[in-house]
Amino acid sequence: MNKLFTSLMNMSQVDEYGHLDTFIHHLHPLVKMMMTTMILVCLISTKSIIELLIYLFLVLFITKCCQIPIKQLLKRGLLGLPLCLCLGLSYLLLNQNKMYFYGFYINEGIILCLLLFLKTFLCLSLAYLLITTTSFDELTCELVFLKVPAIFVLQLVMTYRYIYLLLEEATLMARSYLLRSPNDQAIQMKDMGSFVGHLLVGSMKQSQDIYHCMKCRGFDIEITYQHHQKINSEDVFIMMIGVGILMMIKVVCI
Amino acid sequence: MIEMKDVNVIYDNDIIALNHINLQLDNGCYVIIGQNGSGKSTLLKTLVSIVDFSGEIRIDGVLLDQQHLKQIRQKVGMIFQNPDHQLFMSRIYDDIAFGLINQKKSQKEIELKIDQIVKQLQIKDLLNRSSHQLSGGQKRMAAIASVLVMEPDILLMDEPTSFLDSKGRRRMIEFIQSCQKTMLIVSHDLDMALEVADQIILLDQGEIIMQDETEKILKDKDLLEQHGLELPFCFQRG
Numbered sequence: 001m002n003k004l005f006t007s008l009m010n011m012s013q014v015d016e017y018g019h020l021d022t023f024i025h026h027l028h029p030l031v032k033m034m035m036t037t038m039i040l041v042c043l044i045s046t047k048s049i050i051e052l053l054i055y056l057f058l059v060l061f062i063t064k065c066c067q068i069p070i071k072q073l074l075k076r077g078l079l080g081l082p083l084c085l086c087l088g089l090s091y092l093l094l095n096q097n098k099m100y101f102y103g104f105y106i107n108e109g110i111i112l113c114l115l116l117f118l119k120t121f122l123c124l125s126l127a128y129l130l131i132t133t134t135s136f137d138e139l140t141c142e143l144v145f146l147k148v149p150a151i152f153v154l155q156l157v158m159t160y161r162y163i164y165l166l167l168e169e170a171t172l173m174a175r176s177y178l179l180r181s182p183n184d185q186a187i188q189m190k191d192m193g194s195f196v197g198h199l200l201v202g203s204m205k206q207s208q209d210i211y212h213c214m215k216c217r218g219f220d221i222e223i224t225y226q227h228h229q230k231i232n233s234e235d236v237f238i239m240m241i242g243v244g245i246l247m248m249i250k251v252v253c254i
Numbered sequence: 255m256i257e258m259k260d261v262n263v264i265y266d267n268d269i270i271a272l273n274h275i276n277l278q279l280d281n282g283c284y285v286i287i288g289q290n291g292s293g294k295s296t297l298l299k300t301l302v303s304i305v306d307f308s309g310e311i312r313i314d315g316v317l318l319d320q321q322h323l324k325q326i327r328q329k330v331g332m333i334f335q336n337p338d339h340q341l342f343m344s345r346i347y348d349d350i351a352f353g354l355i356n357q358k359k360s361q362k363e364i365e366l367k368i369d370q371i372v373k374q375l376q377i378k379d380l381l382n383r384s385s386h387q388l389s390g391g392q393k394r395m396a397a398i399a400s401v402l403v404m405e406p407d408i409l410l411m412d413e414p415t416s417f418l419d420s421k422g423r424r425r426m427i428e429f430i431q432s433c434q435k436t437m438l439i440v441s442h443d444l445d446m447a448l449e450v451a452d453q454i455i456l457l458d459q460g461e462i463i464m465q466d467e468t469e470k471i472l473k474d475k476d477l478l479e480q481h482g483l484e485l486p487f488c489f490q491r492g
């Protein structure tokens with residue numbers, strides 16, 4: 001159980017690799033944001049397994065370049081597995097059509113399931129890579145620079161903080177619950193209702209307190225996040241290479 | 255200068271947290287004492303308008319309302335009872351810089367000020383750590399630094415010595431004594447109050463029972479016991 005808690009706590013510390021010194025970490029946040037969006041659009045819009053495998057290779061390559069352990073990436077990327085397994089199984093069971101796939105006839109359901117699985121994994125991994133290599137504050141600064149309305153940015157900033165707060169609060173509460181009921185392995189179903197209820201109310205109250213603290217120290221989206229960085233020629237160059245690679249993948253796979 | 259005229263705070267329509275508070279505080283250090291739930295934290299929170307109140311509050315003559323809120327919050331620094339609420343960035347350094355960035359200070363100035371404050375509070379080794387990894391006392395120190403660095407004219411502190419060890423507490427007391435600002439401190443640490451306060455404000459059930467010279471209140475055993483408090487340690491012995 002302790003292991004689970006520790007890993008939950010670690011999950012909330014995505015910035016542990018944020019201070020590494022690789023060229024990807026130093027890339028302009030806007031470039032990283034745009035590249036991530038482009039790869040996401042490309043991979044969501046494709047139906048080819050081969051293309052997805054190429055993206056998978058690309059993601060692993062980027063991970064290596066960022067010096068992030070592949071194991072960490074897998075941990076985060078596979079978070080969505082339970083959800084996409086449920087959906088994928090329904091494909092497998094319901095779709096019995098056969099299709100031709102590189103010399104074999106196989107069930108269409110299998111392909112769809114695989115596609116879904118790969119896409120989910122890749123999306124989560126990309127989001128993880130973006131967040132680990134770019135501090136959230138840098139991203140926010142760029143959003144403000146792009147003139148995204150303050151109210152949306154504020155939502156994003158507070159949601160980001162809230163998720164971690166919720167994780168932390170849940171871990172602490174579960175720990176103290178289990179300490180007081182040494183015979184249980186997990187939280188009992190009968191206590192689940194009040195546990196979750198208390199967790200939500202408590203964490204909401206806490207996030208409200210945090211927001212007040214921020215306000216007391218003069219927090220204002222447009223002032224706090226005004227440090228837009230200048231894009232230099234290296235960033236543009238790398239971005240062009242990135243776009244080139246994506247176009248090549250598209251051309252090869254069509 | 256802080257003025258409160260007939261201030262009331264009611265939570266959830268039935269919990270009266272502050273009841274007809276009238277206060278006038280000039281320059282100096284004031285310590286609010288009172289038993290748990292007597293409304294001390296609420297009183298501080300009303301001064302930065304975090305809780306809804308009725309009545310009139312003026313800070314340095316400026317009326318506390320929606321229009322002047324920003325101006326007042328720039329003047330008033332508040333250290334909250336729970337340091338966890340105050341630390342929300344990924345590194346302590348960013349937390350301390352947060353207020354300065356909002357004040358639109360230049361990068362150079364920010365670095366200089368942070369350097370000064372961490373030297374003063376002796377927390378240089380915490381700068382690059384995340385708040386999740388700190389002990390209670392270390393968090394408290396970091397939270398204090400994050401407010402002090404903004405150099406507010408008026409300081410509100412909610413139990414600044416809680417979580418601190420005796421050395422940290424001593425550092426805090428020395429800081430308060432050396433500080434020439436208007437300070438309003440909530441504390442259960444009556445021995446500290448004795449050392450730092452110019453005046454004591456005794457609060458019970460949301461009402462101000464007494465506001466007077468420090469020794470006069472802190473030596474009055476009957477008064478303190480009547481309101482759920484005890485004499486400070488140093489008077490208990492002697």
Ligand SMILES: Nc1ncnc2c1ncn2[C@@H]1O[C@H](COP(=O)(O)OP(=O)(O)OP(=O)(O)O)[C@@H](O)[C@H]1O
Nearest residue numbers: 265266269271288289290291292293294295296297
């Ligand atoms: N958010 C809230 N909602 C409802 N009631 C509250 C809320 N916060 C405080 N109260 C109530 O208001 C009263 C005053 O609370 P306050 O936090 O000001 O006490 P305090 O003097 O700071 O106590 P302590 O010494 O324990 O910190 C208490 O009775 C408390 O239960």
Ligand SMILES: [Mg+2]
Nearest residue numbers: 294295296335
């Ligand atoms: Mg309190």
